[in-house]
Amino acid sequence: MGNRIPEETIEEIRNKVDIVDVISEYIQLKKQGRNYFGLCPFHGEKTPSFSVSADKQIYHCFGCGAGGNVFSFLMNIENCSFMEAAATLAEKVHINLPIQNEVSPFSEKSPDYAEMFRAHDLLQKFYHHLLVNTKEGTVATKYLQQRGFTEEVINRFKIGYAPNTWDVASRFLEKRGFNLHEMAKAGLIVRKDSDGTYFDRFRDRIMFPIWDNQGRTIAFGGRILYEGEPKYLNSPETKIFNKSKTLYGLHLARPEIRKKQQVILFEGYVDVIAAHRAGVENGVASLGTSLTDEQANIIRRNAENVTICYDSDSAGINAAYRAASVLTNAGCTVRVSKMPEGFDPDDYIRTYGYESFQNNVIGTSLTLMAFKIEFLRRGKNLQDEGELVAYIEEVLKEISLLPKAVERDRYLRALSEEFSISLDALKSEQYQIYRKLRKNKDISAFNRNNNNNYTKKIVAKKKLLPAYYNAERILLAHMLRSEDITIKVKEQVGCSFNIDVHNAIALFVYGYFEEGNAPDVGAILQRIEDEQLRRIVSELAMLNININISDEELSDYIKQVLNYPKWLKIKDIETEKLEALKQQDIITAAQLAKKIIELKKNLK
Secondary structure, eight states, X not given: OOTTSOHHHHHXXXXXXXXXXXXXXXXXXXXXXXXXXXXXXXXXXXXXXXXXXXXTTEEEETTTOOEEOHHHHHHHHHTOOHHHHHHHHHHHTTOOOTTGGGOOTTOOSOHHHHHHHHXXXXXXXXXXXXXXXXXXXXXXHHHHHHTTOOHHHHHHTTXXXXXXXXXXXXXXXXXXXXXXXXXXXXTSEEEOTTTOOEEESOOSEEEEEEEOTTSOEEEEEXXXXXXXXXXXXXXXXXXXXXXXXXXXXXXXXXXXXXXXXXXXXXXXXXXXXXHHHTTOOSEEEOTTSOOOHHHHHHHHHHOSEEEEOOOSSHHHHHHHHHHHHHHHHTTOEEEEOOOOTTOOHHHHHHHHOHHHIIIIIITTOEEHHHHHHHHHHTTOOTTSHHHHHHHHHHHHHHHHTOSOHHHHHHHXXXXXXXXXXXXXXHHHHHHHHHHXXXXXXXXXXXXXXXXXXXXXXXXXXXXXXXXXHHHHHHHHHHHHHOHHHXXXXXXXXXXXXXXXXXXXXXXXXHHHHHTTOXXXXXXXXXXXXXXXXXXXXXXXXXXXXXXXXXXXXXXXXHHHHHHHHHHHHHHHHXXXXXXXXXXXXXXXXXXXHHHHHHHHHTOO
């Protein structure tokens, strides 16, 4: 792993990079005791089981078992090679790699990935230059200024302009050596079927770069100037752009999201930018598509609290209702903002101003239940008894999904007062609905609030482990942090661990210290290429052990490891003895009993 980079350079990178800072770029981490915890980015979960040790510079997920150091984290989450991860981390800590001219971050997934990233980056800069520095961009600049876009906003969001010509981008890319066939696959230009020539995908449009979670340009959104169809044109999906896994502006919003512990979710990039102008800098957008489970999980890994701020028309309200369900299932606490009918966030800010948007839209957002009550009321004639009964049943079903009794009581009382219905009758009906939903397993709140189920299962599983198995794990955990203990274990146990994978780990640790290295779990993990071994080592390194272990305690663990095979042999002989007794072979049974006594005497 990484043999093209000098070992000392790898160690320098690993020692200078803080794994907590790197992982925090992907998920929200909270300190608990000595370690940091968050939602695992490698599997879906609603209760944090992903642990990061700042002391050891490693991570481990107690849910799915993922673990390693900062290099393996980046390799797994970005699906990149070691060389790419090393280049990215070196760039973060300003270390020049000897092979830096041969590698660029995340370029080795396949040769065309690097070209796609580079083309998008160059074209983004080209479009931005055309907007702010050329005559062609004058009309577009004035249009943006009329809509309240400041110079600071234009620069921050790298907004650009695609001229009203057929081949300016095509010629730009071709002159810089890009293969136009590959650029068409990247979604930047289009190939004519009739004659095989290429023309620009975006023409006479305001260009909004779309970034991945790390801030690399992976696509564009183009808004037409003034009138025309389509009003918005987005890049097609490519190898580097997947709508369902992309949230617009996340890398820009992340610092404010961490500060406020909240995400504001918009429908499109223009709304995110408008909100930023209003001082709401923790906004992201789902690019106008229905919010996906993947996007909701990304949001949840960054913050628990989400305020949905979609358009106020019927489509926007319906989309907000769907998004709320997806976010709730991902473990988010959801609120929903309301705007006057006919307004989207951008329109509202330009009409009523920044302060009103912050105070009267974001600041007065509804709880999810309050929003659902209003949503269910839409289009119903509550003067009609049939529609009223249907409405109340729908509301009672939603109340039944609430996890807290206080919340349920509050909304039941409000329903009772508004429609002059007996509170006892409502409670009785709500309880019947609750029982029915629970019987049909149609109530996500049950599973959502069993926060420690998985942790309890893990603890229970560990309690059931045999004594020798736990002894081996504890010995290895001590070996990872101490050369002296490793030497003692090597002398007395060697490769006699009873679990094959434990023997393999012990060999790695023996070899590591024989090379004269200082104790460092991250460095040991760096040498282990096998993913399964790396996961187990990261778990062992996270074990809560007594670091001041006595010689007597250490000796006891070693005895349990060495005695286990002997106990197995004794059990086999005991089985033979019982069989001899069944056959009434008293002499053989007596001989076996004597042998058992001798073996037990020899146990250390």
